[in-house]
Amino acid sequence: MTEPQFEPTTTISVTVNGEEFTQTTEDRKLLVHFLRDDLGLTGTHQGCVVGKCGACTVLHNGTPKKACMLYATQVDGDEITTVEGLDRIAEENGVDMETREGTTLHPLQMGFKENHGLQCGFCTPGFLMTSYALLEQDDNPDRDEIESAISGNICRCTGYNSIVDSVEWAAAELRDEATTPAPDGGVPEECGTNHDIDVDYPTGGDADE
Numbered sequence: 001m002t003e004p005q006f007e008p009t010t011t012i013s014v015t016v017n018g019e020e021f022t023q024t025t026e027d028r029k030l031l032v033h034f035l036r037d038d039l040g041l042t043g044t045h046q047g048c049v050v051g052k053c054g055a056c057t058v059l060h061n062g063t064p065k066k067a068c069m070l071y072a073t074q075v076d077g078d079e080i081t082t083v084e085g086l087d088r089i090a091e092e093n094g095v096d097m098e099t100r101e102g103t104t105l106h107p108l109q110m111g112f113k114e115n116h117g118l119q120c121g122f123c124t125p126g127f128l129m130t131s132y133a134l135l136e137q138d139d140n141p142d143r144d145e146i147e148s149a150i151s152g153n154i155c156r157c158t159g160y161n162s163i164v165d166s167v168e169w170a171a172a173e174l175r176d177e178a179t180t181p182a183p184d185g186g187v188p189e190e191c192g193t194n195h196d197i198d199v200d201y202p203t204g205g206d207a208d209e
């Protein structure tokens with residue numbers, strides 16, 4: 001008679017998009033599966049699951065990491081930011097942008113929308129998180145630097161020029177936002193205004209759902 005197999009588990013605490021979660025997880029569960037299946041954050045996409053495509057990129061303590069290359073237990077006590085956290089970051093920093101329908105976006109998300117930086121959108125969460133990390137380090141990267149930063153992310157349908165355009169657009173927008181004086185000393189006057197677009201944009205949805 002075959003002995004039943006028990007998967008070892010560990011209880012971890014991880015802060016995801018500013019919210020702390022304490023969960024018991026299988027020791028061999030990948031971070032990408034923990035985020036998607038246990039926390040329901042399906043904006044982090046599962047592509048190759050061998051570290052090649054970058055669709056699963058998240059920020060681990062501020063550094064872009066491929067979530068299929070980490071076990072969930074390896075981020076115990078750490079901070080993870082997923083694509084679902086970008087609008088909160090934008091709001092906290094007073095750089096949020098709003099669609100006509102009232103959806104709050106980070107300037108990077110708006111940049112991809114405005115510059116045709118996505119087609120099917122499967123790769124987009126990974127590009128957004130990688131680009132976010134780049135702009136945290138350098139608010140005015142040139143095209144070569146953007147291309148280098150996103151070299152670990154693969155897009156099969158949009159074309160990379162428009163993705164680089166999108167990041168450049170967002171960088172310029174963020175520099176403008178940072179230097180535009182707010183009339184009341186608070187939120188810059190261009191923040192939170194409606195932009196001239198008439199479609200909504202997915203903030204964390206799953207193209208494969």
Ligand code: FES
Nearest residue numbers: 047048049054068
């Ligand atoms: S799913 Fe992680 S790199 Fe492709």
Ligand code: FES
Nearest residue numbers: 119120121155156
């Ligand atoms: S937009 Fe389809 S793979 Fe990049």
